[in-house]
Amino acid sequence: MSEILIKNGKVILFKNNDVILDKKDILIENDTIIKIENKIDEKGEYYVIDAKNRIIMPGLINTHAHIPMSIFRETTEGYKLYDWLNKVIWPIEDKLTDEEVYYASMLSFIEMIATGTTCINDQYFFSKAIRKAAEDTRVRTVLTRTIQDIDGKDKMNERIKDFIELYETRNRNDSLITYTVAPHALYTCSGECLSEVAKLAEKYNLPVHVHFLESIDEIEDIKQKHGEEAIYVLKKYFNNVHTILAHCVKLDDKDIEILKGMDCGIAHNPVSNLRLGCKIADITKYLDNGINVALGTDGQGSGSNLDMIETMKIACLMQGGIHENEKRITAKDVIKMATINGAKLLKLDNEIGSIEIGKKADIIILDMEEKLDNITTLPNLNEISNIVYNINGRNVVTTIINGNILMEERKIKNLDLELVLNQCNKVVKEIKEALN
Numbered sequence: 355m356s357e358i359l360i361k362n363g364k365v366i367l368f369k370n371n372d373v374i375l376d377k378k379d380i381l382i383e384n385d386t387i388i389k390i391e392n393k394i395d396e397k398g399e400y401y402v403i404d405a406k407n408r409i410i411m412p413g414l415i416n417t418h419a420h421i422p423m424s425i426f427r428e429t430t431e432g433y434k435l436y437d438w439l440n441k442v443i444w445p446i447e448d449k450l451t452d453e454e455v456y457y458a459s460m461l462s463f464i465e466m467i468a469t470g471t472t473c474i475n476d477q478y479f480f481s482k483a484i485r486k487a488a489e490d491t492r493v494r495t496v497l498t499r500t501i502q503d504i505d506g507k508d509k510m511n512e513r514i515k516d517f518i519e520l521y522e523t524r525n526r527n528d529s530l531i532t533y534t535v536a537p538h539a540l541y542t543c544s545g546e547c548l549s550e551v552a553k554l555a556e557k558y559n560l561p562v563h564v565h566f567l568e569s570i571d572e573i574e575d576i577k578q579k580h581g582e583e584a585i586y587v588l589k590k591y592f593n594n595v596h597t598i599l600a601h602c603v604k605l606d607d608k609d610i611e612i613l614k615g616m617d618c619g620i621a622h623n624p625v626s627n628l629r630l631g632c633k634i635a636d637i638t639k640y641l642d643n644g645i646n647v648a649l650g651t652d653g654q655g656s657g658s659n660l661d662m663i664e665t666m667k668i669a670c671l672m673q674g675g676i677h678e679n680e681k682r683i684t685a686k687d688v689i690k691m692a693t694i695n696g697a698k699l700l701k702l703d704n705e706i707g708s709i710e711i712g713k714k715a716d717i718i719i720l721d722m723e724e725k726l727d728n729i730t731t732l733p734n735l736n737e738i739s740n741i742v743y744n745i746n747g748r749n750v751v752t753t754i755i756n757g758n759i760l761m762e763e764r765k766i767k768n769l770d771l772e773l774v775l776n777q778c779n780k781v782v783k784e785i786k787e788a789l790n
Contacts, residue, residue: 358382358757359394363405363719364737366412368694368708373686375737380410382715385757390711403752403762407723409737411689412708413472413494413716413755414662415696416650418563418600418621421476421484421495422450422458423653424465425781430656435569435630443655446785447479455480457777459487462660464771466493468764469661469747472716472755475598475621475650475700477536477563479513481520488531491769492758494716496700498536498563503547510547514554521558530756532702533558534598539565540587541575548591561596561701564588567609568601569632585609589616598699600650603627603635610643619646619699622691624669626652637691638673638682648696649688661747666692670742685742719752720745 360380367374381389381400396402426446430438466474473494476484481499488495499517503510521533535555537543543551555562567573567584576584588597589612597618605613622637637647649665651657657665666688673682683691697707706716720741724732728749731740753761760767 356384357398357400358403358715358754358759359396359400360403360405360410360717360719361394361396363408363410365390365410365709366689366738368690373689373738375409378410380709380717382717382754382757385714387709387711387713387715387717390709401759403719405719407721408751409720409722409741410709411718411720411741412693413706413718413753414470414692415648415700415707416466416471416474416660416662417598417648417696417699418623418650418652419462419474419476419657419660420478420653420655421462421474421487422455422478422480423655424461425454425458425778425785426653426655427658428654429785430629433630435632435656436571438630438656449784450480450781452480452483453777454781455483456487457774458781459484460491460769460774461778462654463487463491463493464766464769464774465660467491467753467755467760467766467769468750469659469663470718470720470750470753471660471662472718472753473696473700473702473706474660475534475563477534477538477565477600479516481516485520485531489525489528492530492755492760494530494706494755496532496534496563496702498534500536500538501547501551502538502542503544504542507546510544510550514550517554521560532700534561534563536563539568539572540584541572541579545580545587545591548587552591552595555592555595561598562592563598564592564600566599566602567604568627569630570604573604585612592616592618596701600652601627601632601635602640603632605635605640610640610645613645614643619648619695621650621699622647622669623650623652623657623665624672625665626657628668628672629656629658634672634676636673636676637669638677638680641683641687646695646698647691648699649692659747662692663741663745663747663749666742685736685739688742689738715754715757717754718750720749721751722749
C-alpha cells in the first residue's frame with residue numbers, strides 16, 4: 355500500500371506553541387506525510403480512510419516502559435517499590451526465557467497498537483527477544499539492555515557485553531528501531547558502572563536512559579553509595595550526553611537549577627508513581643523552568659496498562675492536586691507531552707511527534723462520533739479537553755506507524771492475539787504459583 359489518503363477528519367496540529375484542531379485531508383506516500391490540505395482530490399490509486407466524525411492526531415509516544423512486563427500486570431498491590439522489586443519482580447525475571455519474553459512483548463505491542471501508542475522507549479533485558487517482537491509488530495521502538503552492577507563487576511561486564519552485541523548486530527536499515535544506553539538507576543550502579551555507561555553513550559552517540567529519584571528511599575541510598583547527592587552524581591557522569599530521566603518525583607529547587615543546564619528531559623510516569631506510593635512529580639514547575647517533560651506508563655506491573663490517553667488524564671488531574679488555585683498544565687500541554695515533547699526527549703522530533711509534511715506517518719484516528727459509546731464526551735463543547743478527560747485508548751480506531759496500517763476500525767492486522775495470549779497465560783500460571 356504505497357499511498358493512503360485520510361479524508362474528512364479534524365487534525366491536531368501544533369502552531370505557534372498552540373494546539374489546534376483544523377479540518378484537513380492528509381496524504382501519505384510510503385512512510386511519509388506528503389500533503390496536508392483542506393481538500394485533496396481523490397484522483398489516483400489511493401487507499402482512502404474516511405475520518406468523518408473523527409479526530410486525527412500524532413501517534414502517542416511512551417517515553418518510559420518495560421515492554422515485557424505485560425505478564426506482571428497487577429502484581430504490585432500492597433507493595434512499596436523496593437519490596438515489590440526484591441520480593442516479586444526480580445526473582446521471577448531471573449527465571450524468564452527468551453520465548454516467554456518474546457510473547458510477553460508481543461502482548462504489550464498489541465496493547466500499544468490497540469490504544470494508540472506508535473513509539474515506545476524501553477528499558478529491560480532479554481533485548482534480542484524484545485527486538486524480535488518489535489520487528490514482527492512494526493511498532494517504533496527505542497531499545498536497550500539495562501546495565502547495573504549491584505551484584506558485582508562480572509555481572510556488569512556481562513551486561514555491557516550484551517549491550518554492545520545488541521547494538522552491533524542491529525539492522526542498520528531498520529529505522530523503526532533505535533537505541534539508548536541504560537544504567538538502571540544511580541542506586542544500582544557504582545561510579546565505575548556509570549562511567550562505563552557514559553563511555554558507551556559517547557562512543558555510539560546515543561542517549562542515556564536512567565531511573566532518577568523515583569522514590570524517597572533513593573535520596574539516602576544514592577548518597578551512601580556515591581558519597582554525594584544524586585544530582586551531582588548525575589551531572590558528574592552524564593553532563594555531556596543527552597539523558598532521559600525516568601520519574602524525577604523527588605526533585606528540589608537545586609536539582610531543577612542544575613538540570614536546566616544539562617541536555618536532559620523527564621519521562622513522567624504518573625500512574626506508576628501513584629500505584630507505588632512515590633508521591634507526585636511537580637511537572638508544572640519543571641515545565642515552567644524550561645525542562646522538557648514527556649509521558650510514560652512504566653511497565654504494566656506498576657503502571658497497570660500502556661494506555662497513554664489514560665496517562666494524559668491522570669497527569670493533568672494530579673497537577674490540580676498539588677497546585678490548589680495556581681496555574682497548572684492544561685489539556686493542550688499534556689497532549690504535547692504525549693506527542694512532540696516525547697519525540698524531542700527521544701531525539702526523534704525531526705521524524706515524528708507531530709503531523710507535518712515530510713515527517714513519518716505515525717498517526718492515530720480517534721472515534722468522536724455522537725453515539726452511546728461516546729456518551730461521556732457529549733455534548734462535545736471542547737474536543738481537545740474531551741480527548742484528555744473523557745475518552746480512553748479504546749476510542750482509537752486506526753493506528754498507522756511509518757505509513758503501515760497496523761489497526762483499522764479496531765481490527766489488528768496480521769497479528770494472532772489468541773496465540774500470544776495462550777503463550778502468556780502459561781507464564782502467568784507460573785507467576786501466580788510463585789506469588790502464592
